[in-house]
Amino acid sequence: MFAEEPMGRRVGLAYNAKSEYVFQPGDPQDANAEFDHDDTIGVIEDAITAGGHTVVRIGNATALLEKLDRLDVDIVFNIAEGYTGRNRESQVPIILEMMGIPYVGSDGLTQGLTLDKVMTKKILIAEGIPTPRFVEVSDVSALPAPWLLGFPVIVKPRHEGSSKGLTEESVARDEAHLRRQTDWVIRTYHQPALIEEFIPGQEFTVAIIGNNPPQALPVVQIEIEGRLDLGDRFYTNARIRSGLEYRCPARIPESLARRITELALRTYRAVECRDFGRVDLRVNPAGEPFVLELNPLPSLSTEDVFMVVAKELGITYEAMIHRVLDAACARYPRLNQEVAVRPTPPASLSFAKRS
Ligand SMILES: Nc1ncnc2c1ncn2[C@@H]1O[C@H](COP(=O)(O)OP(=O)(O)OP(=O)(O)O)[C@@H](O)[C@H]1O
Ligand SMILES: [Mg+2]
Missing domain, CATH: 3.40.50.20 (Rossmann fold)
Structure with missing residues (x-):
């Protein structure tokens, strides 16, 4: 029956x-x-x-x-x-x-790979996609001296998302601060610290939907404290919780938007992301873009990037979910x-x- x-x-x-x-x-x-x-x-x-x-x-x-x-x-x-x-x-x-x-x-391989920022960066480097220079440290006593990357640097947990472990203390401008923050990340999150060259300037995120070929949606620009030129500002977990500010379309020349979109799509393909994802990038004052990471499970909250992009495209939240x-x-x-x-x-x- x-x-x-x-x-x-x-x-x-x-x-x-x-x-x-x-x-x-x-x-x-x-x-x-x-x-x-x-x-x-x-x-x-x-x-x-x-x-x-x-x-x-x-x-x-x-x-x-x-x-x-x-x-x-x-x-x-x-x-x-x-x-x-x-x-x-x-x-x-x-x-x-x-x-x-x-x-x-995305499948299990891509989810695991992209949650681990160090593994992702190794793929990006192999593919010739620019990403901030980095060092991974599992034991603060093994911190290279003299310090390799110069200052400032940002210290993040190796495999977290949603800006976990990112506070106003995350950017280090001297070795004592770097040691303190690295030690805190390792002890608090029980994982290695990823220390990256800090990229001042502007920040963008690109939502992507689909396969064969994936489609990049309009570039979204991050605004912090009313500023698009972020300088040294960055997203801490506290800032994320107090509400994000986005500009879409991004207030940038067409050529930069094209370059950002191209890098986002290359990243999506490089880690074999499927159906939907979001790529985060920073662009330094010289106009050079760097891919920070890819999120294969980006937030689908109505407060977040996918809804901002839906508004720009003139489609509903429901239509966006159905595209995915x-x-x-x-x-x-x-x-x-x-x-x-x-x-x-x-x-x-x-x-x-x-x-
Ligand atoms: N190398 C860097 N230079 C400048 N700012 C950075 C750098 N790395 C991270 N940030 C800042 O910290 C934020 C969070 O970093 P990242 O995107 O690497 O981690 P995440 O926790 O996985 O992010 P999400 O909140 O998107 O899940 C970025 O959006 C950016 O504002
Ligand atoms: Mg991010």
């Missing part, structure tokens, strides 16, 4: 809600910074539903494992950031891949052979038994 369901797909939603995070003793105050607000999860769900699909809320990787044998979805929209370690963003994609369940976004979902669906031939009325599998057919 087959029951009739509304036209559309069953779309699982995998996520980590900020509200689920239980702070442990010793956690930094920004420990749950990457997780999504309930509002964001809700608007993504509403956007998918508005397209005629049915959303099945899954939750985090543990919930996914618990639900695996009765999960009846055509595809999973994955924004789960995961818990602990540099492979945390890979957890949901790898489980889904293992089970043969289609999903939106459609890009993923296009990668799976069997999803495109869907019929208007979808058969519901018998209750006894567990997902794990599907071939």
Whole structure:
């Protein structure tokens, strides 16, 4: 017996809600910074539903494992950031891949690679994509002396996002400060510190959607304290929490916008990002761009870059989410052979038994 369901797909939603995070003793105050607000999860769900699909809320990787044998979805929209370690963003994609369940976004390799900024930079260097010079330090006593990169430098945790570990103290202008900050990052985030040449000037971010070919959306410029020429200003985690300021389109010459877009697309391809992503760059006062990193799970909050770009393009938030979902669906031939009325599998057919 087959029951009739509304036209559309069953779309699982995998996520980590900020509200689920239980702070442990010793956690930094920004420990749950990457997780999504309930509002964001809700608007993504509403956007998918508005397209005629049915959303099945899954939750985090543990919930996914618990639900695996009765999960009846055509595809999973994955924004789960995961818990602990540099492979945390890979957890949901790898489980889904293992089970043969289609999903939106980059695979486990790209998620792990790009969360680790040092690994990403090695790929960028191999591809000839400019990125700030850097040193990785796991033990502050091994800090090279005399200091190699000169000053100022910025000290970041090696594999964090959402500007975790970035405070007003992150830029060092002398060796004593560098040692102190490096030691703090290593001890607080239990991982090596990435020390980078600090790039003053302007900052940009480029949202990208799709595959074969991916499409770069209009360049977004970062504004801090009302300034586009940021000088020494940069995004700390506190600034992110107090609200971001973006300008779109960026107030820059067409030639610079083209160069930034080209680098963003090269970066997306170099790390084999899929469906959607966001590339962050800084441009120094000489007009030279540097790629800082790529986010394969960029925020889809209505306060963030994708919404800013949607406004510039004159499309709705829902339309933006559907572009991402459609890009993923296009990668799976069997999803495109869907019929208007979808058969519901018998209750006894567990997902794990599907071939
Ligand atoms: N080398 C650098 N020179 C100047 N500013 C930098 C540099 N590296 C990082 N920053 C500043 O710190 C911010 C966060 O750094 P980065 O993008 O590398 O980390 P993240 O935590 O992964 O970012 P996101 O908040 O986008 O997830 C940047 O947006 C920028 O403002
Ligand atoms: Mg960034």
